[in-house]
Amino acid sequence: MIGTVYKSTGSWYSVKTSNGKFYECRMKGKLRLKGLKSTNPVAVGDHVVFELEKKNDVETGIIKRIEERRNYIVRKSVNLSKQTHIIAANIDQVFLLVTINNPPTLTSFIDRFLVTAEAYSIEVILLFNKLDSYNDDAIGELKYLNHIYSKIGYKTIEISATENHNVSKVKNLMIGKVNMFAGHSGVGKSSLINALEPGLNLKTKEISSQHMQGQHTTTFAEMYDLSFEASIIDTPGIKGFGVVDMEREEVSDYFPEFFKLKSQCKFHNCLHLKEPKCAVKEALDNDDIAYSRYRSYLQILEGDESQYRTDYWE
Structure with missing residues (x-):
């Protein structure tokens, strides 16, 4: 069978x-x-x-x-760095939920996730959640992040799962596809799924005020078939996200804005570090590439194991 x-x-x-x-x-x-x-x-x-x-x-x-997998999302196991953990397989698209400060989602986490998805040709849509809970400063930061990633070409949506703001936009994108929801614990994955399909009644928990972190409500990944001809894979809150098995020379290929400029570099094997006439570094100097993206690139390139273990809140 x-x-x-x-x-x-x-x-x-x-x-x-x-x-x-x-x-x-x-x-x-x-x-x-x-x-x-x-x-x-x-x-x-x-x-x-x-x-x-x-x-x-x-x-x-x-x-x-x-059976042979069409694709999968994989990360390093936080406690077993030489092994990997496959989060889900055979996915059409991923919705990565991002929150500004309750809990904070750092750009290093976002970028590591995006790079892994790019490597397996999986489309990622960024959902900036909890729009209803932010003050002016947080709204400003959200708008800035939205600008960074939409400029690169990623699809972004500002939502509030609890207020049902833009939930219908998410729903329309999901129809006919296997969708994965991902993000830190507490970013609102279960709340959004409940807003999309109230009958599921997934458990939600409050954010810990002491550490501004989410408490795990999903222990294991699970797929659900929804009433509007879509499937969803709900995943446990991801803490650190370690990038797996990438050669140094190919890391920049999974940063779309770097890849676009690669042919303009003087050297075809340019690592965008200290090489002369590097189009990526020139774009960085001209603010055409976000510094946070370049910093994430360097961390992945250097195999900074400490970073992927500390880009979440314990």
Whole structure:
């Protein structure tokens, strides 16, 4: 039988077949994936081949094979730096929720996420949430970030999940697609999903006032089929986001505004560091490239492990 993984709890997987029936499945032995050491060999969104077995009148499945993935979002495991964690697979687009100060989403986190998505050709739409809760200074910062990323070419939407502001715009973009929602804990993923599909009643929690961080309400990634012909993968709040397996020479290719200028650099293998006649550095000097983006590029290029572990709030 063939089905799609809708939920993973680490050892058991809820798999939905084409006829709409769900089976609880597990793996027998270890499934090896080509060249990828992962803490979770099977991810939500995976298409799997499984066989049924019956014990004590209970029918469960044994996963035999994972079908080839069209794409996936992967990050370094925060506690096991040599291994990766696959957040979700076979995604049409990702909505990355960003908040300014409750909790803060740093540009280093946004950029690492965008670079990984670019590497696997996954479209990311930035949702600047909690518009209703900001003072003038925070609104100014939101507008500045919106300007940076929309100028690069990313689709951005300013929303308030609790006030239902621009939620219909998000809904229209989701129709007919497998959508993933991502972001730090507390940025409003569950609130937005509830606004899109009130019947799901996902749990939400308040922000911790002591540390201005979100409290985890989603423990495992899970896919939901929505009433308006869309699917959504809700993910646990992502803390740090470590970029995986990129050669130094290719990192700039995943910064669209850098890639656009690459052919104008004097050297075809320019790393945009201290090379003469570098079009990227010239654009940076002329404020045509945001300094925060260049800083993120340097951190990834240098393999700054400390940064991806500290771009979130404990």
